[in-house]
Amino acid sequence: MPSPAGHHSPVSVTERAMKRRGFLKTSLGASAGVLAAPTFASWLGAADAKAATAAAAFVDDYKSNVVANLTPETNAVVRALGGMAEVWKTGAAWNTGTPLRPEVLRANMRYCARITSARTEAQAKEAFVYDRQHQSYAMIAALGPLADLYKSGAKAVTSITSAPDTTPATTISDAVPADAPAGSALGAGSYDSALGQVAKLVDTVRGPYASGNPGKFAFQYPRPWRMNEDSEVVDTGAKDALGYPVYDSEVVVVTQLLRQRSTNGAEDGGFPSGHTNAFHLAGLAFAYAVPERFQELVTRAFELSHTRIMSGMHSTVDVLGGRIMATALAAAALADSANADLKAAARAQALAYFQAQTGTTADTLFAYAHSDADDQYADRDDNAQAVKPRLTYVLNRDGGNEPLTVPKGAEVLLETRLPYLDAAQRREVLRTTALPSGYVLLDGFEQWGRLNLFAAADGYGAFDSGVTVTLDAAAGGFGAADSWRNDIDGRGSLTKQGTGTLTLTGHNRYTGGTVLKDGVLAAGSAHALGHGDVRVSGGTLRVATKSSVQIHGTYAQESSALEVTLRSGRGPALEVTRRAVLGAGSVLSLRLDADKPPAAGSTVRVLGAAGLRGQFDRVELNSDTLRAVPVYTAEGLSVRLLKR
Template sequence: MPSPAGHRSPSSLRERGLNRRGFLTSSLGASAGVLAAPTFVTWLSAADAKAAGAPAAFVDDYRTNVMANLTPETNAVVRVLGGMAAVWKTGGAWNTGTPLMPEVLRANMRYCARITSARTEAQAKEAFLYDRQHQSYAMIAGLGPLADLYRTGAKAVTSITGAPDGTPPTKIDDAVPADAPAGSALGAGSHDSALGKVAELVDTVRGPFASGNPGKYAFQYPRPWRMNEDSEVVDTGRTDALGYPVYDSKVVVAPQLLRQRSTSPVDDGGFPSGHTNAFHLAALAFAYAVPERFQELVTRAFELSHTRIMAGMHSTVDVLGGRIMATALAAATLADPANAGLKAAARAQALAYFQDRTGTTADTLYAYAHSDASDAYADRDANEGAVTPRLTYVLTRRGRNEPLTVPKGAEVLLETRLPYLDADQRREVLRTTALPSGYVLLDGFEQWGRLNLFAAADGYGAFDTDVTVTLDAAAGGFKAADSWRNDIDGDGSLTKRGTGTLTLTGHNRYTGGTVLADGVLVAGSAHALGHGDVRVQGGTLQPGKSLQVHGTYTQESGTLDVTLRSGQEPVLEVTRRAVLGRGSTLSLRLDADRPPAAGRTVRVLGAPVLRGQFDRVELNSDTLRAVPVYTTEGLSVRLLKR
């Protein structure tokens, strides 16, 4: 299927002065018909790079990813994929490579064999669908309740909507259906449409420097159906009923894709997976324009990439390689100053279009984008469960954990998802949510494979320094309100400023303390505020069903906004002392489902020592009033009829 990241034919390689394996021919070799020796055998480790003078950062060098450059010294993509060179040594021909870590590649092949042998007919058809459908179009479903609106607005179409029961008689490619509306286009849609800037952004991210082909020719790691368990190519000399060579492999290609296989193994490397690269590139471009569906789009990219293994067309290492290169390429393209206007226009266009079509505002679009219970990605925990094991697949950790220096420019990937953080803060989010070191394929140049964008969308993983976050209620969208769902560790503190709302839902263990200066801070779990002192200087603190403060609680002013529930008390429990200032307010509301009955005395705040009193106690009820009852160990309220 033609695409910006599609394979080049052997003839096109020869026109560019390359041989069939994609290597430059020497002047002597070209005239004498002798191929130049491959030059990709030298790989840059971190130490090598330092000794030789560090190569340019990937985001500054990504345009070197063209077929004329097939070495780590000349091609930035080949360089970031260098973790594969610790696992596999490319041979002098496509079928003579050597496993350097046979246990890794053996596990890789066993996984593929197990997955394809247990594959259902429905999974085989799904694998066909996403093999043949344009990858950018396939990603649109990740928009959930916004997907149909997007297809209409972008005039995005496909001719691949299902799969045959068996092997089709010919190869099948996607095309614009004859009955499609005028101006329709494959993939992300038409540039001349209501969402043309979004479609253009997707196509730009998947542009001329985003191909996986240089990596395929550089590594020459065969597809799994051409290898046996020991990662050796064993051609039986037989051909199947379709005329394809038969290899000694337990990996079973989906019947619907048997005719889609290449007949030229030298031009058909498995690593990195081109489809995986394309899925993740499209996902990150869509996620930049529609960050309201950031995690869902990332999840869909992982799931569609997994169908490449299910199909028997790729192995786990191929898929990991495709994700690594796509993460780096998406960041490089979005960070490129040449694309600054386009990415801003795409985000603005998507926001305006979806608000207009849904009758929402910047503040309510997120809720609409998550309003459909039938959405395949409606369950965040299920999404995390789908993504997490596929971050590493068969890889196991080795060695000590080394700190990650976030690659230059990577922070742009969170630019619209966490727009209220500055670039350095977004880099901290990426660093503190990243995978540990020690996964061999992920530890290549700049370690792009360690980034966990699903987790990063949920905010910090640790406060290793003091963090100040400012949200503005008037700015709308994520700038006005956001939730951090990770379990936050670290020695640093959190200071919440601005008129907007920040919600913390994790089981947090950061020890530097929490300061609420302005706006709203929602403690969505009992341990949301970590292990440290909590100081309310202004704004409103909203505990959930219960909140534990592992330190001193001081409320100088501002409001403690508490919901009273029958059987749930105290709402706020302090392990050390509680100090209430003269400008402090306690605002009470009754739980709609389990309100305490009139006449009850409900414990609101418990502490070993309580000093001071709230300046004002309010109850949001037309029938009851609250009478505070202070003791040296806390505060209760007696609920009386008005």
């Protein structure tokens, strides 16, 4: 890549020899703690630091990310990545920087050395493919059962489908295959296709202000294969078989990628990782258009980014930096009013196309998109376990309990995934699912690195005040039915309104109580309803568990239904620690469990309580062979199953 105007001229390794041991163990002006937002005093003068702190919000200033702007006060991306300034002091050249937190950078290099030394040949070849393949195309696989339909509809192609066994004779670039259908395009696909608006949205999010080059030039942090903990990074004149200088590095670059490396360290910085930035940008653009695969796209972006470390081409801090900038840049592009029509058109086009291709509706497309048992992202828990350690990698939390002020515009990232929430509610979701403060690098300006989009797709992490959610059965998709899987904490309450369905599956501890006014509220775990009173004044409370659902408070029901599946061997479907009150219009709707139905003649416990007042107006059993006779006591309700 070209050297920007005013940037330091390339300096050879011989001219700027640097001992790696000293590089990692020297600390100049290291901070004693981590701040909620970076103090750039270790990088800038006091006046410049003040200017950076008072700068415009990222989403309002993202177009400042060009190579002419290389300081925090002039470039929004450099500013957002300011947490790196707490770790690394940029030098006059690419190999003269100084660590401010040597323990972080030492852990960074050791992780890279360990993972590159232990990788398999299959992992090496995979890393080559994702190094050379167009990053937007690589993200398409996260669409699972929809992936091949997308490639066909978007005319998206690649020429990089496998890796050679050895180092290629030349550099390799992705290209449209000669036998590709007419109009085919690399990356997200052709604008002149059935999914042209989606392809255009991906390219727009990855637009001219989304480059990682200004950040690379500003920080000048070397790639890991140019550094080694216990040896000098010097050019002794020795060359490898490809003519590259020999560095005695513990980080082992994938054999197939040796020729793909740059020889110019001054113009080939490691931080932030450009591939990581591109993977996450494409992933979040696709997630906006196809939110049915939101978490899977986020997971794949993390997975592909990890191959940058596995390949030896980047380090953990590089990858963290790439994710941080991509999160901010994606939000900025999607929040930009100039792109409002495009993002709406992309979402509408994707929805219409996939429904037509699969014969689904807005309500059933999600199920189809998760119907393939061979889908590599089929298991949500596996995805969560893959993402979690990569949110922080080698970073240790250094204390601090600073509350997060969600960056301006970040809520747009959840606009299609949580369409039934307003902007303020989506901001609360981001805030209550975010990482805690205290992770250096993530605590940069506006703290974009603390956002956890995988968790945010599963709804609130806490109710810190009263939360009212309205889902509409006629809206279709997530607007009609959704599941919140997080363990919800907080002192606030939940009120469910609207004709749609909300399912809670977490181990919830919120204490403000639960109110159901309309539609369906499904308790998908034993502690789904939190710690507090539960009032059902309309709609249907559905017990959707194999174990008893606990109500840690009182239970009141009127003009509504309690829907229970009768299962042999289970305790009460609903276990109330205090009193249960059944008012006028209360209905009990029963069905038999498909796997363990209770037999005729058995008595099944439905409701247990410290005390019961009132009765159901009607008890219904959905069975052609059995009928249910209610048996009330002071401590609850059972039903006796008799043959019809």
